[in-house]
Amino acid sequence: MVRRRTLTPVFRVQIPVAQFTRQRLSYLFDFDEEGDIVNSFISWIGGKKLLRKAILEQFPEQGTFDRYIEVFGGAGWILFSKESHAKMEGYNDVNNELVNLFRVVKYHPEALQKELDWILMSREEFFKAIQPARGLTDIQRAARFFIAIKESFGTDCHSFGVRPKNMQNAIIFLRRASDRLRNVVIENVDFERLIKTYDRPTSLFYLDPPYYGAENYYVGGFNAHTRLRDILGQIHGSFVLSYNDCVEIRKLYKDFEIIELQRAHNLTAVGGGGKKYKELIIKNF
Numbered sequence: 001m002v003r004r005r006t007l008t009p010v011f012r013v014q015i016p017v018a019q020f021t022r023q024r025l026s027y028l029f030d031f032d033e034e035g036d037i038v039n040s041f042i043s044w045i046g047g048k049k050l051l052r053k054a055i056l057e058q059f060p061e062q063g064t065f066d067r068y069i070e071v072f073g074g075a076g077w078i079l080f081s082k083e084s085h086a087k088m089e090g091y092n093d094v095n096n097e098l099v100n101l102f103r104v105v106k107y108h109p110e111a112l113q114k115e116l117d118w119i120l121m122s123r124e125e126f127f128k129a130i131q132p133a134r135g136l137t138d139i140q141r142a143a144r145f146f147i148a149i150k151e152s153f154g155t156d157c158h159s160f161g162v163r164p165k166n167m168q169n170a171i172i173f174l175r176r177a178s179d180r181l182r183n184v185v186i187e188n189v190d191f192e193r194l195i196k197t198y199d200r201p202t203s204l205f206y207l208d209p210p211y212y213g214a215e216n217y218y219v220g221g222f223n224a225h226t227r228l229r230d231i232l233g234q235i236h237g238s239f240v241l242s243y244n245d246c247v248e249i250r251k252l253y254k255d256f257e258i259i260e261l262q263r264a265h266n267l268t269a270v271g272g273g274g275k276k277y278k279e280l281i282i283k284n285f
Contacts, residue, residue: 041105041177042149044075044098048208048242050263051279052081058240058259058281059085060204065238067203071191073102078206080180086204092187092194097145099188104142106186109178115143191224192231203237211244225252238285245278253282 039049048055055078068085070076073093079085093099104112133144187194195205210222229252232239243249245260259281 040075040077040080041173042075042101042146044149048074048077051242051261052077054261055206055240055242055281056081058283059206060238060285065202065204067198067200067237069194069198069203069205071194071205071207072209073098074208076102078208079184080177083180084183088185089183090185090187090194090198091181092189092191094188094190096188097141099186100138101142101145102181102186104139105174105177106181106184107178108139109174111139112142112146113174115139116146191228195231195235199235199237201236203235205232205235205237205239206241207232207239208242212246212248214244225249229253232284235284239283241282243280243282245280249280249282253280256282256284258282 043049066087067090068079068088069090069092070079071092073079073091076091079089079091091102093102136144189197191207191209198205207228209225209228212225225248232241233255241253243253250258261279261281262276263279264276
């Protein structure tokens with residue numbers, strides 16, 4: 001018996017920059033009132049696109065801190081929301097591939113864009129990108145990971161997203177992301193080491209750790225909620241922390257200010273439907 005193999009259609013499109021419109025780019029980037037792009041260049045699990053304005057409202061007054069550190073960087077939604085948060089800025093994540101992508105975007109955006117040129121949008125290319133491979137350069141690794149993020153469902157880097165996407169729309173803004181990251185220190189260390197290294201009375205840490213009960217969605221998992229609370233209770237600087245609203249987190253941070261928020265589900269927010277989720281913003285000032 002012969003099995004028929006069904007292939008996903010291949011999309012290979014190049015569009016001149018002048019033809020891009022706000023509508024065509026809206027699914028990749030957001031714009032402020034002046035039309036400037038203020039988003040990250042990628043999406044990520046647990047990204048704070050929908051909550052960034054509410055989170056920024058809880059930051060200390062501009063000028064009261066001269067160090068801004070994102071401890072669980074992810075896509076860097078809060079980092080990218082402003083041209084600069086402080087004189088010194090830092091981005092950190094324990095995901096090696098994610099940090100490599102950020103470093104390549106910072107230092108080699110043109111080389112990465114060249115690697116991504118004429119990407120074939122197909123199921124086969126996606127599963128090729130997520131398979132382990134040896135002998136790749138950092139730029140090649142970054143390109144494969146970029147493909148895995150952009151073409152996966154919910155940016156999980158495991159399941160193919162099916163919906164056709166024009167990769168050229170995404171890679172055209174790598175230069176803009178590179179400019180934003182120019183003066184950002186990019187780290188790849190455990191949160192405790194990072195906080196102890198950069199803690200000063202004038203430091204502001206923004207933390208978006210894996211949510212309680214959702215730890216397994218992240219590479220390597222996460223089982224350090226109590227250790228994180230203990231470290232934050234000892235710092236000299238300020239912190240703003242995002243978490244899901246649950247009894248366990250409320251108990252851990254009962255001695256800090258807790259602010260309640262609601263957000264729409266990330267995968268249904270665009271359509272305007274879907275259930276609401278309760279979130280917490282916790283801070284020590």
